[in-house]
Amino acid sequence: MAEADREQWGYVPFEHVGPLRFGMSEAEAVVAMEAAGFTCEKETRQGHITGKVTCRRPTARGMEPDVTAYFVDHLDAKGLTCLTVDGRGGPQVTWEGVKLIGRVPSQLTAEFLACVEERDLGFGISAQGDVFPVDQGFIPATQRAGDAVVTRAMFANPEGWAFTVGDCIPEEAWDVR
Structure with missing residues (x-):
């Protein structure tokens, strides 16, 4: 998908991705996405x-949804805990000025490394x-996009039920190719 055709979403860590707020109910997420x-x-x-x-734009043609949201109801944690954004047709999500979706992986990695160095953050390797x-x-x-590979992203908030961001991401989300 052309960059100009993507919805543009902001990301605030552990708070929201575009219109979706961590902790919101399934019904609230559906209303926000349909709006x-x-x-x-x-x-x-x-x-x-x-x-x-799972959420798709009406014009979506791919097999994967544009956005998939996962919800938890565990002890003190309730609501949206994880969401994934498809690399081929999902919204463009920006973190600290870095566009995360639909990118050439090596270019995104170079931007991440520059950003974490500039902000004195650590980095990990999935x-x-x-x-x-x-x-x-x-x-x-x-994930594959025809003969190319593009970036997608998985966002999560483990607060109240998991130890790490990775613990919140269902196995099926890791398996998207």
Whole structure:
């Protein structure tokens, strides 16, 4: 998808990604996404992740949803805990001036390294080998887009039920290729 055609979303770590706030209910997430022009489907789940909402723009043609939101109902933690943004057709999400979605992975890595050095942040490397700034509530990943590979991102807030951002991300979210 062309950069100019993507919705533009901001990201505040552990607070919100675009119109979606961590901790909001499934119903609130559906209302927010439908107001932004997406169509949504809800799915009840078993285990720690008790709900899933997939959202697509009406013009979306890909197999993957543009945005997938995961919900938890565990002890003191309730509501949106994780969301993923598709690299081919999802909204552009910007963190600290860095565009995270639909990028060439090596270019995003170079920007991350410059950004973490400038801000004196640490960085980590995901199980798939993607570089990310630690303690910022997201992990980038990659997926195929025809003959190319582009970046996507997984955002999470572990507060109240998990130890790390990675613990909040369901296995199926890691498996998007």
